[in-house]
Amino acid sequence: MTPETMSSMSQTALAHYLAIGAILFVLGLIGFVTRRNLILMFLCTEMMFQGIAVTMIAFARYHGNLAGQAFVIFILTVAACEAALALGLVVLLFRRRRTLNADAWNEMKG
Amino acid sequence: MNKTLLAALIPWVPALGALVCAWMGTRQTLRKFSGWACVASVLASFVFTCALAGNGGLKEETKFTVEVFDWISVGGLQGGMSYLIDPLACVMLLVVTGIGSLIAIYAVGYMKGDKHIGRFFAAVALFIFAMTTLVMAKNLLVLFLGWEGVGFCSYLLIGYYYGKDSAVAAGKKAFIVNRIGDLGFLIGIFLCWTVFGTIDIPEIVKQAPALALTGGILFTLIPFCLMLAAFGKSAQLPLYVWLPDAMAGPTPVSALVHAATMVTSGVYLIARLFPVFEAVPAALAVIAVVGCATALLAATIALCNNDLKGVFAYSTVSQLGYMFLGLGTGHPEASVFHLVTHAFFKALLFLTAGSVMHALAGQLDIRKMGGMGRHMPVTKWLMFLGCLALAGFPFTSGFFSKDAILAGVLEGGTPLHKALFAVALLTAFLTAFYTFRLWFTVFSGETKFEMGDEHHAEEGHDAHHGDAHAHEPHEMPWWPMNLPLVLLAVGALAAGMIFSGPITTAVLGHAEHLTEEAHHTHQTVMFISGAVALAGIAAAFVTHAWKRDLSVKIAAAFAPAVRVLEGKWFVDELYDFAIVKPLWLLGQILFVLDTVLIDGLVRAVAAIPGLIGRLNREGQGGRMQGHALAMLTGLALVAVFLLYALHAQAR
Numbered sequence: 001m002t003p004e005t006m007s008s009m010s011q012t013a014l015a016h017y018l019a020i021g022a023i024l025f026v027l028g029l030i031g032f033v034t035r036r037n038l039i040l041m042f043l044c045t046e047m048m049f050q051g052i053a054v055t056m057i058a059f060a061r062y063h064g065n066l067a068g069q070a071f072v073i074f075i076l077t078v079a080a081c082e083a084a085l086a087l088g089l090v091v092l093l094f095r096r097r098r099t100l101n102a103d104a105w106n107e108m109k110g
Numbered sequence: 111m112n113k114t115l116l117a118a119l120i121p122w123v124p125a126l127g128a129l130v131c132a133w134m135g136t137r138q139t140l141r142k143f144s145g146w147a148c149v150a151s152v153l154a155s156f157v158f159t160c161a162l163a164g165n166g167g168l169k170e171e172t173k174f175t176v177e178v179f180d181w182i183s184v185g186g187l188q189g190g191m192s193y194l195i196d197p198l199a200c201v202m203l204l205v206v207t208g209i210g211s212l213i214a215i216y217a218v219g220y221m222k223g224d225k226h227i228g229r230f231f232a233a234v235a236l237f238i239f240a241m242t243t244l245v246m247a248k249n250l251l252v253l254f255l256g257w258e259g260v261g262f263c264s265y266l267l268i269g270y271y272y273g274k275d276s277a278v279a280a281g282k283k284a285f286i287v288n289r290i291g292d293l294g295f296l297i298g299i300f301l302c303w304t305v306f307g308t309i310d311i312p313e314i315v316k317q318a319p320a321l322a323l324t325g326g327i328l329f330t331l332i333p334f335c336l337m338l339a340a341f342g343k344s345a346q347l348p349l350y351v352w353l354p355d356a357m358a359g360p361t362p363v364s365a366l367v368h369a370a371t372m373v374t375s376g377v378y379l380i381a382r383l384f385p386v387f388e389a390v391p392a393a394l395a396v397i398a399v400v401g402c403a404t405a406l407l408a409a410t411i412a413l414c415n416n417d418l419k420g421v422f423a424y425s426t427v428s429q430l431g432y433m434f435l436g437l438g439t440g441h442p443e444a445s446v447f448h449l450v451t452h453a454f455f456k457a458l459l460f461l462t463a464g465s466v467m468h469a470l471a472g473q474l475d476i477r478k479m480g481g482m483g484r485h486m487p488v489t490k491w492l493m494f495l496g497c498l499a500l501a502g503f504p505f506t507s508g509f510f511s512k513d514a515i516l517a518g519v520l521e522g523g524t525p526l527h528k529a530l531f532a533v534a535l536l537t538a539f540l541t542a543f544y545t546f547r548l549w550f551t552v553f554s555g556e557t558k559f560e561m562g563d564e565h566h567a568e569e570g571h572d573a574h575h576g577d578a579h580a581h582e583p584h585e586m587p588w589w590p591m592n593l594p595l596v597l598l599a600v601g602a603l604a605a606g607m608i609f610s611g612p613i614t615t616a617v618l619g620h621a622e623h624l625t626e627e628a629h630h631t632h633q634t635v636m637f638i639s640g641a642v643a644l645a646g647i648a649a650a651f652v653t654h655a656w657k658r659d660l661s662v663k664i665a666a667a668f669a670p671a672v673r674v675l676e677g678k679w680f681v682d683e684l685y686d687f688a689i690v691k692p693l694w695l696l697g698q699i700l701f702v703l704d705t706v707l708i709d710g711l712v713r714a715v716a717a718i719p720g721l722i723g724r725l726n727r728e729g730q731g732g733r734m735q736g737h738a739l740a741m742l743t744g745l746a747l748v749a750v751f752l753l754y755a756l757h758a759q760a761r
Contacts, residue, residue, distance in 0.1 A: 032735070106733065
C-alpha cells in the first residue's frame with residue numbers, strides 16, 4: 001500500500017479508535033494496580049501495550065503514514081519476546097515462594 | 111664489650127625482661143618462674159652498670175653520650191633516644207639496678223604463690239626500664255618519658271591488689287597528684303625550648319650560668335616549673351599526700367618504687383639541672399624551705415601513726431624533705447649521698463616490715479603487735495640495723511649523710527639557714543624517736559599478736575613449716591628473702607663510710623676540698639646530730655620499752671595534739687574540702703550542661719534525618735502497585751504540565 005492508495009480516515013473514526021485505545025490502557029492500568037496475582041498483573045501490562053498499539057495504528061491511518069504501523073509491528077515482536085521472558089521469571093518466582101502473590105516479594109521495604 | 115653497647119643494654123634488657131615476664135604470666139606452668147626472669151634481667155642490668163662504672167664511669171671526667179635511635183625530630187627539636195653517661199648517672203644507676211636486684215630477689219619469696227605474679231614482675235621489670243631511662247636521659251624529652259614511665263608503673267603496682275577499693279583509690283590518687291607536678295614539668299620543658307632553643311641537658315647546664323643575670327622572667331620561671339614536678343614525684347609539700355596512700359601496693363613495691371628509687375627522681379632531676387636552679391637563688395630558697403617544712407610535718411605525723419608501713423612512708427617523705435633541704439642550700443652532693451644511703455636503709459626497713467606483715471598475714475597495726483622478736487629474731491635485728499641508720503646513730507650510713515646535709519645548711523650562715531638548721535635538728539630528734547618507738551613496740555615487751563585477714567597463698571611459706579605453725583608468726587627463709595636483706599643491712603651500716611668520697615666527687619665533678627673552717631663545722635655538726643639521735647633513741651626506749659605506761663600518760667596529757675597528728679594534720683580532709691569537692695561539683699554541673707545542652711543539640715540534629723526517614727517509610731512498603739501508582743501520578747503531572755504549557759503557547 002502506498003500513501004496514495006491508502007484510504008484516509010474520518011475524524012470521527014479516529015476518535016472511536018482513540019477511545020478504544022484509551023479504554024484498553026486504563027483497564028490494564030486499573031487491573032495492574034488492583035490485582036496481586038503476578039500473572040494477572042503481567043497480562044494487564046500487555047493490555048496497556050495493546051491500547052498504545054491501537055492508538056498508534058489509528059494515528060498512522062489518519063495521517064496516511066506507514067511509520068506508525070511499522071513501529072507497532074516492532075513493538076509486538078518485542079512484546080512477544082518480553083512475554084516469554086516475563087512468564088519464565090514468574091514461574092521461577094513461583095517456585096521460590098510457592099505463591100503468585102506479589103506481596104511475597106517485599107525485601108526492599110523501607 | 112664497648113661502653114656504648116653496655117650503656118644501651120642497661121635499660122633495654124629489663125624492658126625485654128618485662129615482656130618475658132608478661133608472657134610467662136599467661137602460661138600456667140611457667141608462671142612461678144616469672145620472678146626469676148625479672149631478677150635475671152634486673153641483675154643483668156646491674157652487671158652492665160658495674161662494668162660501666164668499673165670501666166671508669168665514676169671518674170669525674172667521664173662523660174659520653176649514646177645515641178640509640180632517632181625518636182622525635184621536628185625542625186630544630188632533636189628528641190633522640192640518647193643517653194648521657196656521667197658519674198652522677200652511674201651513681202644513680204648503681205642504686206636503681208643494685209637495690210632493684212636485691213628487692214626483686216626478696217620479692218620472689220614474698221610474692222610466691224600469688225595468682226598474678228606475672229603481672230607483678232612484668233611491672234617491676236618495666237619500672238626498672240623506665241627508671242634507668244629517666245636516669246640516663248640526655249635530653250628532657252627522654253627524661254620525661256622515663257618520668258611518666260615510672261609514674262605509670264607505680265600506678266600499676268599500687269593498684270596491684272585491684273580487688274581492694276583502697277588500693278585502686280590510692281593508685282588513682284598517686285597518678286592524679288603526680289599529674290599536677292607533670293604539668294609543671296611539661297611547661298618547664300617548653301620554657302627550656304623557648305629560652306635555650308634546645309632540650310639537651312648538657313647544653314642547658316652549660317648555658318644556664320650565663321643567663322643568671324640576663325635570663326629574664328621566662329628563665330626565672332624554669333626552675334619553679336621543674337620544682338613543681340620534683341615536688342610531685344618526690345612527695346613534698348603540698349603534693350606529698352599520695353605517698354602514704356601508695357603503701358597499698360605490695361611491700362617490695364613500697365621498698366623499690368616508693369622508698370628507694372622512684373620518689374628520689376625529683377631529687378635527681380634537680381641535681382641533674384642544678385646550674386639552672388643555682389642561677390635563680392629564690393628557687394633554691396623555696397626548695398630549702400619546702401623541704402625543711404615537709405621533713406618536719408611528715409616526722410610529726412609519723413610520731414602518732416600506728417601503721418607499720420605508714421610510719422616508714424611518712425619517714426620517707428621526711429627524709430626526702432632532707433634531700434630537698436640539701437639541694438636548696440646548694441649541696442646537691444650531700445643530697446645525692448643521702449639519697450644513696452636512704453635507698454639502702456629504707457629498702458631494708460620496708461622489706462623487714464614486709465616480713466613482719468607476711469608473718470602476721472597482712473597485719474599492719476603496731477598496737478596489735480609486741481615481742482615479735484621471739485618469733486622472728488633475724489628480722490628483728492635486721493630492722494634494728496635499718497632503724498639505727500634511719501635515726502642517724504653515729505657511724506651508720508644515715509649519720510654521715512644527714513650530717514653532710516646539716517653541715518651544708520649551717521655553712522649558709524644567714525638567719526634563714528640557722529632557722530632551717532634548728533628545724534632540721536628537731537626533725538632528726540623526732541626521726542630517731544618515732545623509728546625506735548616503732549621498733550620497741552613491735553619487737554620488745556610481752557609477746558602479743560593478732561593475725562590479719564590475708565591468708566597465705568596455698569604454696570606460700572606455711573607449706574615449709576607444716577600446718578601446725580600456720581597460725582603462728584614465723585621467721586622468713588634465708589633464701590630468697592633474708593639474704594638480700596643482709597646485703598642491704600651491710601649497705602645501711604657501711605655505705606656512709608665507703609661512698610661518701612666517690613659520690614661527692616661524682617656529683618660535684620671534682621673532689622671536695624674542705625676549708626679548715628668547714629671541716630670544723632662538720633665536726634661540730636657530727637657531735638650535735640649524733641647526740642640528738644642518741645637522745646631520740648633514749649627517749650623512745652624510756653617511753654616505749656622501759657616504762658610503757660609513760661607513753662600512755664604523755665598521749666593523754668597532749669590529747670588534742672595527738673588527735674591532730676593521728677588525723678595527719680587533716681591535710682587530706684582539707685584537700686578534699688578545698689579542691690576535690692569543688693571540682694566534683696563543677697564536674698557535676700558540667701555533666702548536666704553536657705547532657706542537656708551539647709547532647710541535646712546533637713540529638714536534635716540527628717533527629718532530622720530520622721524524621722525525614724519516617725515520613726518516607728510509607729512510600730517504601732515494598733508493594734509494586736504502590737510504586738506503579740506513584741510513577742503514574744508523576745507521569746500524569748508531567749502530562750498535565752506539558753498540555754498546559756502547549757495550550758498557553760498556542761494562545
